[in-house]
Every structure is written in C-alpha cells, then in structure tokens.
Amino acid sequence: MSDKTYEMIGGDVEQYGPFTIEQLQDNLSHSRSNAQTQIRETGTEAWLPLGQVLDNQSIENFAEYREAILTGNRRLDVGMAFSEGSELFKAHMAPHFRRPLGFTP
Numbered sequence: 001m002s003d004k005t006y007e008m009i010g011g012d013v014e015q016y017g018p019f020t021i022e023q024l025q026d027n028l029s030h031s032r033s034n035a036q037t038q039i040r041e042t043g044t045e046a047w048l049p050l051g052q053v054l055d056n057q058s059i060e061n062f063a064e065y066r067e068a069i070l071t072g073n074r075r076l077d078v079g080m081a082f083s084e085g086s087e088l089f090k091a092h093m094a095p096h097f098r099r100p101l102g103f104t105p
Contacts, residue, residue: 009038009047018042024050 005018008027019027019039027033028050035051 005042
C-alpha cells in the first residue's frame with residue numbers, strides 16, 4: 001500500500017484532499033468523481049485525469065501480485081480461473097446472446 005496522497009478538483013471547481021488512492025477509488029465507485037476528474041499527487045504541480053492515475057495504480061498492483069505469485073510457493077489454479085470466469089461470463093453476458101423470437105434450430 002502506498003503512502004501517497006492526492007488532491008482533487010471537485011465539480012464546483014474547489015480543491016479537495018488529501019485522499020488516499022483507496023479513497024479516490026471509493027469516490028469513483030460511488031459516482032462522486034469520474035475518470036476525467038482532475039487529481040494530482042499532493043505537493044506536485046501536474047494535474048492528471050483520475051482514470052489515468054487509477055490505471056497506473058492497477059498496473060503497479062498487478063506487478064506486485066505477479067511478483068508474489070512467481071516468487072512464492074502459491075499455486076495458480078488455471079482451471080478454476082477459467083471455470084469461474086466462464087460462470088461470470090454466462091451470468092452477465094448470456095442474456096445478450098439469447099435466441100431471437102421465432103428462431104428454430
């Protein structure tokens with residue numbers, strides 16, 4: 001977990017913060033901000049879109065996760081990953097692929 005904090009420009013053009021990356025993600029998930037909301041690391045000058053910063057954070061988190069898998073004694077169960085992924089796909093995407101009315105095989 002990072003000790004970085006961020007400031008944000010709100011919809012009222014006021015500056016808010018400091019926020020942790022987790023608080024920024026929470027703001028986004030509760031529609032208190034969006035991917036275009038301007039943020040900057042506390043103490044810096046450059047403002048960036050929130051979506052860009054969160055994408056970079058996701059990449060950093062993935063790199064840490066990958067390193068933990070590759071250097072640890074953890075076993076990655078690919079079969080379970082595909083099975084669960086398939087179930088998620090069916091649950092969320094199957095309604096979009098239903099047969100049209102009057103379709104006869």
